[in-house]
Amino acid sequence: MTLYDLKGRDLVCLTEYTGEEIRRIIEAGLDFKRRYYSGERSIPVLSGKSIAMIFEKPSTRTRVSFEVAAWELGAKALYLGWRDLQLGRGETIEDTGRVLSRYVDGIVARVKEHEKLERLASAADVPVINALSDLSHPCQALADYMTLLELKGRLEGLTLAFVGDGSDNVLHSLLVAGAKLGVNIRVASPRELRPDSRILEHALSAAKKTGARIEIVEDPFEAVKDADAIYTDVWVSMGQEEMREEKVRLLRKYQVNTELMSHAKPDAVFMHCLPAHRGEEVTDEVIDGPRSAVWVEAENRLHVQKAILALLLS
Ligand code: CP
Ligand code: NVA
Numbered sequence: 227m228t229l230y231d232l233k234g235r236d237l238v239c240l241t242e243y244t245g246e247e248i249r250r251i252i253e254a255g256l257d258f259k260r261r262y263y264s265g266e267r268s269i270p271v272l273s274g275k276s277i278a279m280i281f282e283k284p285s286t287r288t289r290v291s292f293e294v295a296a297w298e299l300g301a302k303a304l305y306l307g308w309r310d311l312q313l314g315r316g317e318t319i320e321d322t323g324r325v326l327s328r329y330v331d332g333i334v335a336r337v338k339e340h341e342k343l344e345r346l347a348s349a350a351d352v353p354v355i356n357a358l359s360d361l362s363h364p365c366q367a368l369a370d371y372m373t374l375l376e377l378k379g380r381l382e383g384l385t386l387a388f389v390g391d392g393s394d395n396v397l398h399s400l401l402v403a404g405a406k407l408g409v410n411i412r413v414a415s416p417r418e419l420r421p422d423s424r425i426l427e428h429a430l431s432a433a434k435k436t437g438a439r440i441e442i443v444e445d446p447f448e449a450v451k452d453a454d455a456i457y458t459d460v461w462v463s464m465g466q467e468e469m470r471e472e473k474v475r476l477l478r479k480y481q482v483n484t485e486l487m488s489h490a491k492p493d494a495v496f497m498h499c500l501p502a503h504r505g506e507e508v509t510d511e512v513i514d515g516p517r518s519a520v521w522v523e524a525e526n527r528l529h530v531q532k533a534i535l536a537l538l539l540s
Pocket of ligand 1: 284285286287288289366499500501
Protein backbone atom coordinates (compact mmCIF):
# COMPACT_ATOMS: atom_id res chain seq x y z
CA MET A 227 0.00 0.00 0.00
CA THR A 228 1.36 3.41 -0.86
CA LEU A 229 0.84 5.82 2.01
CA TYR A 230 -0.31 9.30 1.12
CA ASP A 231 1.37 11.95 3.16
CA LEU A 232 -1.00 12.22 6.12
CA LYS A 233 1.65 11.20 8.64
CA GLY A 234 1.59 13.27 11.81
CA ARG A 235 -1.75 14.96 11.07
CA ASP A 236 -4.56 15.40 13.60
CA LEU A 237 -8.08 14.31 12.65
CA VAL A 238 -10.19 16.66 14.73
CA CYS A 239 -12.64 17.71 12.03
CA LEU A 240 -12.94 16.88 8.33
CA THR A 241 -13.02 20.62 7.62
CA GLU A 242 -9.21 20.33 7.80
CA TYR A 243 -9.08 17.64 5.10
CA THR A 244 -9.35 17.95 1.32
CA GLY A 245 -11.60 15.74 -0.78
CA GLU A 246 -8.51 13.96 -2.08
CA GLU A 247 -7.29 13.21 1.44
CA ILE A 248 -10.73 11.95 2.51
CA ARG A 249 -10.88 9.71 -0.56
CA ARG A 250 -7.39 8.40 0.26
CA ILE A 251 -8.52 7.30 3.72
CA ILE A 252 -11.68 5.65 2.35
CA GLU A 253 -9.72 3.80 -0.31
CA ALA A 254 -7.18 2.64 2.26
CA GLY A 255 -10.14 1.39 4.34
CA LEU A 256 -11.43 -0.64 1.38
CA ASP A 257 -7.93 -1.99 0.85
CA PHE A 258 -7.68 -3.08 4.49
CA LYS A 259 -11.10 -4.76 4.13
CA ARG A 260 -10.03 -6.69 1.02
CA ARG A 261 -6.86 -7.83 2.78
CA TYR A 262 -8.89 -8.83 5.87
CA TYR A 263 -11.06 -11.12 3.73
CA SER A 264 -8.09 -12.62 1.97
CA GLY A 265 -6.82 -13.73 5.38
CA GLU A 266 -4.50 -10.80 6.16
CA ARG A 267 -5.90 -9.65 9.46
CA SER A 268 -2.57 -8.82 10.96
CA ILE A 269 -0.68 -6.08 9.08
CA PRO A 270 1.84 -4.81 11.65
CA VAL A 271 2.62 -1.37 10.17
CA LEU A 272 2.34 0.15 13.68
CA SER A 273 4.43 -2.47 15.40
CA GLY A 274 5.73 -1.27 18.78
CA LYS A 275 3.51 1.85 18.88
CA SER A 276 1.05 2.82 21.62
CA ILE A 277 -2.24 4.72 21.37
CA ALA A 278 -4.07 6.40 24.27
CA MET A 279 -7.87 6.37 23.97
CA ILE A 280 -9.65 8.87 26.23
CA PHE A 281 -13.41 8.42 26.57
CA GLU A 282 -15.61 11.00 28.29
CA LYS A 283 -18.77 9.28 26.97
CA PRO A 284 -19.77 5.62 26.47
CA SER A 285 -18.91 3.76 23.26
CA THR A 286 -19.28 0.30 21.76
CA ARG A 287 -18.27 0.56 18.09
CA THR A 288 -15.65 3.30 18.26
CA ARG A 289 -13.86 1.87 21.27
CA VAL A 290 -13.82 -1.75 20.10
CA SER A 291 -13.03 -1.01 16.44
CA PHE A 292 -10.10 1.25 17.42
CA GLU A 293 -8.80 -1.31 19.94
CA VAL A 294 -9.01 -4.19 17.47
CA ALA A 295 -7.63 -2.05 14.61
CA ALA A 296 -4.64 -1.06 16.75
CA TRP A 297 -4.07 -4.70 17.77
CA GLU A 298 -4.23 -5.95 14.18
CA LEU A 299 -1.76 -3.23 13.11
CA GLY A 300 0.65 -4.31 15.83
CA ALA A 301 0.01 -1.37 18.19
CA LYS A 302 -1.17 -1.32 21.78
CA ALA A 303 -4.30 0.73 22.56
CA LEU A 304 -4.98 1.88 26.12
CA TYR A 305 -8.59 2.58 27.07
CA LEU A 306 -8.68 5.52 29.49
CA GLY A 307 -12.01 6.45 31.04
CA TRP A 308 -12.26 10.18 31.76
CA ARG A 309 -12.97 9.65 35.43
CA ASP A 310 -10.12 7.18 35.88
CA LEU A 311 -7.67 9.82 34.69
CA GLN A 312 -6.67 12.91 36.66
CA LEU A 313 -8.80 14.77 34.09
CA GLY A 314 -11.74 13.70 36.21
CA ARG A 315 -10.21 15.57 39.17
CA GLY A 316 -9.49 18.75 37.22
CA GLU A 317 -6.09 18.26 35.55
CA THR A 318 -6.27 20.27 32.35
CA ILE A 319 -6.70 18.68 28.94
CA GLU A 320 -3.54 20.54 27.82
CA ASP A 321 -1.39 19.05 30.61
CA THR A 322 -2.87 15.62 29.90
CA GLY A 323 -1.99 15.99 26.20
CA ARG A 324 1.58 17.07 26.95
CA VAL A 325 2.16 14.15 29.31
CA LEU A 326 0.53 11.51 27.10
CA SER A 327 2.65 12.72 24.15
CA ARG A 328 5.72 11.56 26.13
CA TYR A 329 4.33 8.01 26.33
CA VAL A 330 2.28 7.28 23.22
CA ASP A 331 2.31 7.77 19.46
CA GLY A 332 -1.28 8.98 19.06
CA ILE A 333 -4.34 10.00 21.08
CA VAL A 334 -7.93 9.05 20.24
CA ALA A 335 -10.48 11.06 22.24
CA ARG A 336 -14.26 11.14 22.64
CA VAL A 337 -15.29 14.32 24.45
CA LYS A 338 -18.39 16.23 25.41
CA GLU A 339 -17.36 19.65 24.09
CA HIS A 340 -15.56 19.86 20.75
CA GLU A 341 -13.24 22.64 21.96
CA LYS A 342 -11.60 20.15 24.33
CA LEU A 343 -10.35 18.25 21.27
CA GLU A 344 -8.97 21.44 19.76
CA ARG A 345 -7.15 22.24 23.02
CA LEU A 346 -5.85 18.68 23.24
CA ALA A 347 -4.60 18.78 19.65
CA SER A 348 -2.77 22.05 20.13
CA ALA A 349 -1.05 20.87 23.32
CA ALA A 350 -0.17 17.32 22.20
CA ASP A 351 2.89 16.55 20.08
CA VAL A 352 1.29 13.42 18.62
CA PRO A 353 -1.74 13.10 16.29
CA VAL A 354 -5.11 13.58 17.99
CA ILE A 355 -8.09 11.73 16.48
CA ASN A 356 -11.70 12.75 17.16
CA ALA A 357 -13.69 9.72 18.34
CA LEU A 358 -16.88 11.90 18.55
CA SER A 359 -17.64 15.28 20.04
CA ASP A 360 -20.83 17.31 20.33
CA LEU A 361 -19.91 18.90 16.96
CA SER A 362 -18.67 16.07 14.76
CA HIS A 363 -17.87 12.40 14.27
CA PRO A 364 -15.37 12.21 11.40
CA CYS A 365 -14.43 8.52 11.81
CA GLN A 366 -18.11 7.59 11.45
CA ALA A 367 -18.57 9.64 8.27
CA LEU A 368 -15.44 8.07 6.75
CA ALA A 369 -16.84 4.57 7.41
CA ASP A 370 -20.21 5.66 5.99
CA TYR A 371 -18.80 6.95 2.70
CA MET A 372 -16.59 3.87 2.49
CA THR A 373 -19.81 1.83 2.83
CA LEU A 374 -21.60 3.82 0.13
CA LEU A 375 -18.65 3.47 -2.24
CA GLU A 376 -18.55 -0.26 -1.57
CA LEU A 377 -22.29 -0.75 -2.09
CA LYS A 378 -22.90 1.69 -4.95
CA GLY A 379 -19.55 1.57 -6.75
CA ARG A 380 -19.26 5.39 -6.79
CA LEU A 381 -19.79 8.45 -4.61
CA GLU A 382 -19.92 11.40 -6.97
CA GLY A 383 -23.47 12.24 -7.95
CA LEU A 384 -25.13 10.03 -5.31
CA THR A 385 -27.83 11.61 -3.13
CA LEU A 386 -27.86 10.99 0.60
CA ALA A 387 -30.98 12.13 2.49
CA PHE A 388 -30.51 12.68 6.21
CA VAL A 389 -33.84 12.66 8.05
CA GLY A 390 -34.05 13.88 11.65
CA ASP A 391 -31.99 16.11 13.91
CA GLY A 392 -30.32 18.69 11.66
CA SER A 393 -27.92 19.66 14.46
CA ASP A 394 -26.59 16.09 14.81
CA ASN A 395 -22.82 15.57 15.14
CA VAL A 396 -22.73 12.68 12.65
CA LEU A 397 -24.67 14.75 10.11
CA HIS A 398 -22.10 17.55 10.44
CA SER A 399 -19.31 15.19 9.39
CA LEU A 400 -21.46 13.70 6.62
CA LEU A 401 -22.11 17.23 5.29
CA VAL A 402 -18.45 18.26 5.24
CA ALA A 403 -17.13 15.01 3.75
CA GLY A 404 -20.07 14.59 1.35
CA ALA A 405 -19.64 18.09 -0.09
CA LYS A 406 -15.95 17.38 -0.69
CA LEU A 407 -16.65 13.98 -2.27
CA GLY A 408 -19.35 15.29 -4.62
CA VAL A 409 -22.24 13.58 -2.80
CA ASN A 410 -25.53 15.54 -2.85
CA ILE A 411 -26.97 15.88 0.63
CA ARG A 412 -30.57 16.66 1.50
CA VAL A 413 -31.34 17.25 5.14
CA ALA A 414 -34.94 17.05 6.34
CA SER A 415 -35.24 18.56 9.81
CA PRO A 416 -37.46 20.89 11.79
CA ARG A 417 -36.55 24.61 11.64
CA GLU A 418 -35.47 24.51 15.28
CA LEU A 419 -32.82 21.84 14.61
CA ARG A 420 -30.61 23.05 11.80
CA PRO A 421 -26.91 22.29 11.17
CA ASP A 422 -24.23 24.37 12.87
CA SER A 423 -23.79 27.49 10.72
CA ARG A 424 -19.97 27.23 10.42
CA ILE A 425 -20.24 23.60 9.33
CA LEU A 426 -22.96 24.40 6.82
CA GLU A 427 -20.99 27.32 5.36
CA HIS A 428 -17.90 25.14 5.03
CA ALA A 429 -19.93 22.40 3.30
CA LEU A 430 -21.64 24.87 0.96
CA SER A 431 -18.35 26.40 -0.09
CA ALA A 432 -16.77 22.95 -0.65
CA ALA A 433 -19.86 21.89 -2.62
CA LYS A 434 -19.41 24.82 -5.02
CA LYS A 435 -16.09 23.30 -6.07
CA THR A 436 -17.33 19.72 -6.52
CA GLY A 437 -20.80 20.50 -7.85
CA ALA A 438 -22.51 18.68 -4.95
CA ARG A 439 -25.95 20.01 -4.01
CA ILE A 440 -26.63 20.66 -0.33
CA GLU A 441 -30.28 21.27 0.52
CA ILE A 442 -32.02 21.79 3.84
CA VAL A 443 -35.77 21.17 3.81
CA GLU A 444 -38.49 20.52 6.35
CA ASP A 445 -40.43 17.78 4.60
CA PRO A 446 -38.91 14.28 4.96
CA PHE A 447 -40.75 13.05 1.83
CA GLU A 448 -39.21 15.84 -0.24
CA ALA A 449 -35.75 14.93 1.05
CA VAL A 450 -35.91 11.21 0.31
CA LYS A 451 -37.35 11.54 -3.21
CA ASP A 452 -35.02 9.65 -5.58
CA ALA A 453 -32.33 9.41 -2.88
CA ASP A 454 -29.71 6.63 -3.00
CA ALA A 455 -29.29 6.46 0.77
CA ILE A 456 -31.55 7.41 3.67
CA TYR A 457 -29.61 8.19 6.84
CA THR A 458 -30.83 8.86 10.34
CA ASP A 459 -29.40 9.07 13.85
CA VAL A 460 -30.89 9.09 17.34
CA TRP A 461 -33.11 12.03 18.24
CA VAL A 462 -31.50 12.36 21.66
CA SER A 463 -27.71 12.26 21.53
CA MET A 464 -25.46 11.41 24.48
CA GLY A 465 -25.58 14.29 26.94
CA GLN A 466 -28.92 15.67 25.65
CA GLU A 467 -31.12 13.59 27.95
CA GLU A 468 -32.72 16.65 29.54
CA MET A 469 -33.89 17.77 26.06
CA ARG A 470 -35.63 14.44 25.36
CA GLU A 471 -39.24 15.62 25.59
CA GLU A 472 -38.67 18.67 23.38
CA LYS A 473 -36.66 16.77 20.76
CA VAL A 474 -39.14 13.90 20.53
CA ARG A 475 -41.94 16.45 20.06
CA LEU A 476 -40.03 18.25 17.27
CA LEU A 477 -38.89 15.07 15.52
CA ARG A 478 -42.00 12.90 15.70
CA LYS A 479 -42.77 13.18 11.99
CA TYR A 480 -39.17 12.37 11.01
CA GLN A 481 -39.26 8.63 11.65
CA VAL A 482 -37.69 6.48 8.91
CA ASN A 483 -40.30 3.80 8.27
CA THR A 484 -41.37 1.61 5.35
CA GLU A 485 -43.60 4.32 3.95
CA LEU A 486 -40.83 6.92 3.89
CA MET A 487 -38.38 4.40 2.38
CA SER A 488 -40.86 3.71 -0.43
CA HIS A 489 -40.37 7.29 -1.69
CA ALA A 490 -36.62 6.81 -2.20
CA LYS A 491 -35.07 4.96 -5.16
CA PRO A 492 -36.02 1.25 -5.16
CA ASP A 493 -32.38 0.33 -4.49
CA ALA A 494 -31.83 2.99 -1.82
CA VAL A 495 -30.04 1.79 1.29
CA PHE A 496 -30.88 2.64 4.89
CA MET A 497 -27.99 3.93 7.00
CA HIS A 498 -27.56 4.64 10.72
CA CYS A 499 -24.36 5.12 12.72
CA LEU A 500 -25.84 3.13 15.66
CA PRO A 501 -26.74 2.81 18.47
CA ALA A 502 -30.35 3.03 17.26
CA HIS A 503 -33.37 3.91 19.33
CA ARG A 504 -35.70 1.43 17.64
CA GLY A 505 -39.29 2.63 17.31
CA GLU A 506 -38.20 6.25 17.56
CA GLU A 507 -36.05 7.48 14.62
CA VAL A 508 -36.36 4.13 12.77
CA THR A 509 -38.72 1.16 12.79
CA ASP A 510 -37.56 -2.46 13.25
CA GLU A 511 -38.91 -3.21 9.80
CA VAL A 512 -36.48 -0.77 8.16
CA ILE A 513 -33.37 -1.35 10.27
CA ASP A 514 -33.76 -5.15 10.04
CA GLY A 515 -35.00 -5.04 6.45
CA PRO A 516 -33.23 -6.04 3.22
CA ARG A 517 -32.18 -2.47 2.38
CA SER A 518 -30.48 -1.86 5.72
CA ALA A 519 -26.72 -1.23 5.45
CA VAL A 520 -26.17 -0.68 9.16
CA TRP A 521 -24.15 -3.83 9.86
CA VAL A 522 -21.81 -3.16 6.94
CA GLU A 523 -21.38 0.40 8.22
CA ALA A 524 -20.58 -0.88 11.70
CA GLU A 525 -18.09 -3.40 10.32
CA ASN A 526 -16.45 -0.77 8.15
CA ARG A 527 -15.59 1.22 11.27
CA LEU A 528 -12.89 -1.40 11.88
CA HIS A 529 -11.39 -1.20 8.39
CA VAL A 530 -11.48 2.59 8.19
CA GLN A 531 -10.05 2.93 11.70
CA LYS A 532 -7.08 0.87 10.47
CA ALA A 533 -6.72 3.23 7.53
CA ILE A 534 -6.80 6.30 9.80
CA LEU A 535 -4.27 4.87 12.25
CA ALA A 536 -1.94 3.57 9.55
CA LEU A 537 -1.99 6.82 7.54
CA LEU A 538 -1.62 9.19 10.48
CA LEU A 539 0.67 7.21 12.77
CA SER A 540 2.89 4.96 10.66
N1 CP B 1 -21.41 4.85 15.97
C1 CP B 1 -20.67 4.98 17.08
O1 CP B 1 -19.77 5.84 17.20
O2 CP B 1 -21.01 4.09 18.05
P1 CP B 1 -20.42 4.03 19.55
O3 CP B 1 -21.02 5.20 20.29
O4 CP B 1 -20.88 2.72 20.06
O5 CP B 1 -18.93 4.16 19.49
N1 NVA C 1 -25.47 11.54 17.72
C1 NVA C 1 -25.12 10.39 18.51
C2 NVA C 1 -24.09 9.57 17.80
C3 NVA C 1 -23.64 8.33 18.53
C4 NVA C 1 -22.61 7.56 17.78
C5 NVA C 1 -24.61 10.85 19.86
O1 NVA C 1 -23.82 11.80 19.92
O2 NVA C 1 -25.01 10.27 20.87
